[in-house]
Amino acid sequence: MKAKFTVSATLKAGKDRVQAPEPVTPMLMLAKFSGMNLAADLKGLVASSEEKVSEQLSTSGFTGELGEHLTITLGEKSKQKKVLIVGLGKAGRFDCGTVRDTIKVAMNRVVAARCERITIPIMPDRLTSSSLGLMPTAHIIKCVAEDVLEAKAGDGVVEIELLTTPQGKRHVNAGLAKERRSKKPCGVCADVEKPSKSEGKPKDKDGKAAKKDVCSK
Numbered sequence: 465m466k467a468k469f470t471v472s473a474t475l476k477a478g479k480d481r482v483q484a485p486e487p488v489t490p491m492l493m494l495a496k497f498s499g500m501n502l503a504a505d506l507k508g509l510v511a512s513s514e515e516k517v518s519e520q521l522s523t524s525g526f527t528g529e530l531g532e533h534l535t536i537t538l539g540e541k542s543k544q545k546k547v548l549i550v551g552l553g554k555a556g557r558f559d560c561g562t563v564r565d566t567i568k569v570a571m572n573r574v575v576a577a578r579c580e581r582i583t584i585p586i587m588p589d590r591l592t593s594s595s596l597g598l599m600p601t602a603h604i605i606k607c608v609a610e611d612v613l614e615a616k617a618g619d620g621v622v623e624i625e626l627l628t629t630p631q632g633k634r635h636v637n638a639g640l641a642k643e644r645r646s647k648k649p650c651g652v653c654a655d656v657e658k659p660s661k662s663e664g665k666p667k668d669k670d671g672k673a674a675k676k677d678v679c680s681k
Contacts (some may be wrong), residue, residue, distance in 0.1 A: 465575070465613040468623045469606060469640050473633040475585065486511055487627065489583040493570050496521075497555045498528035509585060521549065529553055530562060533569050536575065548573050548582070560596060563604045571612035571674040574622055585627040588638065599631050602639025620659045 475484045486509055494506045502521065510517050520536045530553030537546050550566045552558065574582040586601055609624055628636045 465616040465618055465620045465622060466605070467609045467613045468621050469609075470623060470625045471633055471636050471640070472583075472625055472627050475587070475627055475629045475632075484509055484627065486543045487583045487625070488543045489581055489625065490511060490579040491542070491546045491548055491574055491577060491582045492580055493548045493550060493584045495550050495552050495566060496526070496528040497552045497558075498530075499554065500528065502549075503587070506585070506587070510542075510544065510547055513538045513544070513547070516555040517547055517549075527551065530557075530565060531569065533573060535573060544583075545669070546577060546579065558596070560600065560604055563596065563601060564608050567608040568612055571609050571622070575613070575616055580621070581623040581625060583625040586632070597680040598628065598635035599642070602626060602636040603642045604639075606640050607644055608617050 472487070474487070489660070492509060494502065496502050499551060502518075507514050507517075507564045516538060516677075517536055520534065522535055526532065526549065528551040530551055532551035534549045535546055536549070538544055548570060550569050552562055570582060570584070585607065586598060605624065606627065613622055626636055626640075
């Protein structure tokens with residue numbers, strides 16, 4: 465199978481929080497940290513079905529642990545046929561490996577549900593924006609999605625629609641266009657490595673600053 469990527473700049477950063485029209489999609493992916501409620505911004509994406517989504521989250525006992533997932537099938541009148549909620553684990557442990565693991569779950573679920581498209585919002589003011597920007601996030605999504613789908617049998621195409629703001633669109637597009645340097649099992653750690661300052665960093669045996677990868681997994 466193959467991946468097709470599209471970018472929709474429909475999110476708008478308002479005074480208090482991001483606003484967005486509900487996307488019309490076969491599957492919408494929302495992400496939740498463990499120990500936290502679903503962000504208000506994300507609830508806005510399922511406004512017409514918020515009550516059902518909240519009820520399913522409560523009755524299922526979904527906690528948001530990394531790798532945990534819940535697929536909610538909505539009614540015919542909903543703008544989304546299904547909502548996939550994936551766990552991100554603890555916010556303090558977020559890294560590029562977290563994105564990698566959640567996208568693996570998302571791709572496997574969209575194929576299992578036989579959906580031709582999945583919509584993934586990348587919120588501009590997310591808790592993790594300081595540790596992983598829009599460009600590397602989009603790059604990881606692209607590489608991992610391609611790897612998972614490439615391993616699936618058949619010649620079908622899954623469209624991955626990334627939602628962002630007009631200001632963030634160029635960064636997301638840059639991440640999708642970024643050339644991949646390797647096909648490590650980890651994903652794309654080498655591609656999104658952050659340059660580190662030597663001051664105050666651990667030293668290697670030669671006394672030089674140790675090189676640390678973004679992904680700790």
